[in-house]
Amino acid sequence: MATRTESVAAVCAAAKHASRLLATLDTQAKNDALERIAAGLEARVGEILEANLLDLEAGRESDLSTALLDRLALDERRIAAMAAGVRQIIALPDPVGEVVDGFRRPNGLEIRKVLVPLGVIAVVYEARPNVTIDAAALCLKSGNAVVLRGSSSATRSNAVLAQIAAQAAPAGAISILHGRDELTELVTQTAHVDLVIPRGGEGLKAALMEHATVPVIYAASGNCHVYVDSAADLQMASEIAINAKVQRPGVCNAAETLLVHREVAAAFLPQIARDLTAAGVELRGDEPSRELVPAMVEASEADWDTEYLALTLAVRVVDSLDEAIAHVQRHGTGHSEAIVTRDRAAARRFQREVDAACVYVNASTRFTDGGEFGMGAEIGNSTQKLHARGPIGLRELCTFKYLIEGDGQVRS
Amino acid sequence: MATRTESVAAVCAAAKHASRLLATLDTQAKNDALERIAAGLEARVGEILEANLLDLEAGRESDLSTALLDRLALDERRIAAMAAGVRQIIALPDPVGEVVDGFRRPNGLEIRKVLVPLGVIAVVYEARPNVTIDAAALCLKSGNAVVLRGSSSATRSNAVLAQIAAQAAPAGAISILHGRDELTELVTQTAHVDLVIPRGGEGLKAALMEHATVPVIYAASGNCHVYVDSAADLQMASEIAINAKVQRPGVCNAAETLLVHREVAAAFLPQIARDLTAAGVELRGDEPSRELVPAMVEASEADWDTEYLALTLAVRVVDSLDEAIAHVQRHGTGHSEAIVTRDRAAARRFQREVDAACVYVNASTRFTDGGEFGMGAEIGNSTQKLHARGPIGLRELCTFKYLIEGDGQVRS
DSSP states (O other): OHHHHHHHHHHHHHHHHHHHHHTTOOHHHHHHHHHHHHHHHHHTHHHHHHHHHHHHHHHHHTTOOHHHHHHHOOOHHHHHHHHHHHHHHHHSOOOTTOEEEEEEOTTSOEEEEEEEEOSEEEEEEOSOTHHHHHHHHHHHHTTOEEEEEOOGGGHHHHHHHHHHHHHHSSTTSEEEEOSSTHHHHHTTOTTTOOEEEEESOHHHHHHHHHHOOSOBOOBOOOOEEEEEOTTOOHHHHHHHHHHHHHSOTTSTTSEEEEEEEHHHHHHHHHHHHHHHHHTTOEEEEOHHHHHHOTTSEEOOGGGGGOOOOSSEEEEEEESSHHHHHHHHHHHOOSSEEEEEOSOHHHHHHHHHHOOSSEEEEEEOGGGOSTTTTTSOOOSOEEOSSSSOOEEOOTGGGEEEEEEEEEEEEOOO | OHHHHHHHHHHHHHHHHHHHHHHHOOHHHHHHHHHHHHHHHHHTHHHHHHHHHHHHHHHHHTTOOHHHHHHHOOOHHHHHHHHHHHHHHHHSOOOTTOEEEEEEOTTSOEEEEEEEEOSEEEEEEOSOTHHHHHHHHHHHHTTOEEEEEOOGGGHHHHHHHHHHHHHHSSTTSEEEEOSSTHHHHHTTOTTTOOEEEEESOHHHHHHHHHHOOSOBOOBOOOOEEEEEOTTOOHHHHHHHHHHHHHSOTTSTTSEEEEEEEHHHHHHHHHHHHHHHHHTTOEEEEOHHHHHHOTTSEEOOGGGGGOOOOSSEEEEEEESSHHHHHHHHHHHOOSSEEEEEOSOHHHHHHHHHHOOSSEEEEEEOGGGOSTTTTTSOOOSOEEOSSSSOOEEOOTGGGEEEEEEEEEEEEOOO
């Protein structure tokens, strides 16, 4: 394994070297490189599809699930969407150099706190080949070098995409690794890599927890709740619950559990159950829910902790706001939580006491998204508390430094 | 070890429970608790000194170094300073609830990004017992529960101090662990602990790198440089270099290496060498420095990477600004770096290209400090890039959440 380890270290060292140049590039130079990536994608569609076809064939031979094959598959439309995504990133403001704070001290020192690139970011991801381009473009725009580590099932597709991106950028700025063995080497390159962002399931998270010595921001799963308070507008609650569950069930900000206050359960549950069932949702309820809607499957304890990412919804009746908050605190993953209520005090308590990246009043959890927040494209959603919480956009891919200017000040 | 592990987990679970209450306390309630800590320190001076005497006796018996015994020793003055420190924290603004960003989206959603406590912070520290009070007070003011883990040599002193703090705060908000074995258990309590802040040497850092699964911010060492450019005001350069080295050599923002541009070396080095030697500083120079100041000890490669924390200074002559920046990038630890120059372009390049928390132009590196930056008391200085870089004050002990309010918005 020595050679392989050396090669991971060499790739990361080259990325570190490139990161020094990237940090000083002006916005125009970065945008020009991004435009070369977009143009490269458009010029090399045939080559990309050819590589993707080989990945798909290999995937079928190794019995990849239909869902995974679908995530892996590219077509002209998906490639055009990648190019469009890159051009959206061109249009976003450059975060590097933004003065986020500044002050003059009594002794005359002038201090500015300024956004600067992190340096080298490793992005570890599964099936979808479009992440190769998204991640490369976001890192490039934020002045970071990136080391990509895609899944083995997408090796050929990712290799072509990464080559297109790498050729458009300064040497060493964008590179890609393949295969399982290199993960541990990559996430222990503390001398060269400043941050690891994994985009994947719990298995990947567990592997990183065990091995990573480089700091990690988990773009992790979301077990999100919609709580319908006793003072809710039930029509609004119904629209929000349906949207949060049905509009795109496979994403991390979709709702997985519906909590309903006992006082409105009889008025609310039978109708929403009909609407959700009509939309193809399977409901799993606790005892009081099933008394009102006998057709529901019985929920087990495990349901409260399951991120279905599918048209399934757990349903529970709670006796109070306190019980709703306690349920969310116990079972939530700190992603996106919503209350529907007309009661100002209940809304304030829910927002104050629920410990999550995004806490909604009278809106769908589905808005947790860099684009919806006005931050532009994102590399994922962080459910941890350090550095980035919620959407990880261009500014979250930066650190800062303090620039201090004086005229000879010394400390007494 | 099962019992012990259970007890660490139990302490951390109690802290997590307390953190929910702490997050909702208003500023007055937190300040009242802080005032009780200050008053408790003043009321129980005798008891603190008695416990400290036992620690000192045990330390002498186990051949603790004079330096460590000095850091361990308390007297009435030092206890009064601790109480004064707590009252300074009372006077600082409460970071919790600060709206750091906010916007209204085209669809009418109102989004606020608001500072909130991290939750539970574990602070792992060595000898100095005053850290017990500093860390407890900073965590309390920022609405966090704290689990302290002091060194075994200060067990008795820390126990009394932590008890005084704990009695003044809500149950579970402040607790203390002792002893080596518990470190691994503490830094793997991912369910209960949100952040570990180690204050200690490289050994502690290595242990945490190996074991910690909870996120860590290293309050780490500083190998800081003062670079005297060819366009420097040499009188100013002399004052800054002397201040950065001599004013308090044992701290992380003191300078460890002086870099001097060749063009001014002959005019600058002999005089500064006399001044520094007169101030008790031992100089270790490279070949060109020693040609100008033959009395210097010869520097070895290792000197460029040594944080002396003492009256020793490495000296090197460089041919250019590029060479100075390259030296800092290679040997610096990303803490505090200074250039002395009248050349605007040189100052800008140094600030842009040096990758450190604090980059100074014409000022001493000694200003890297929460108090000097106007942030108030700090728990340490971070040399890593995620979340907190530079002084770790009250705001850096917070995370944020997005509070989103709508009137029924759903995503289409």
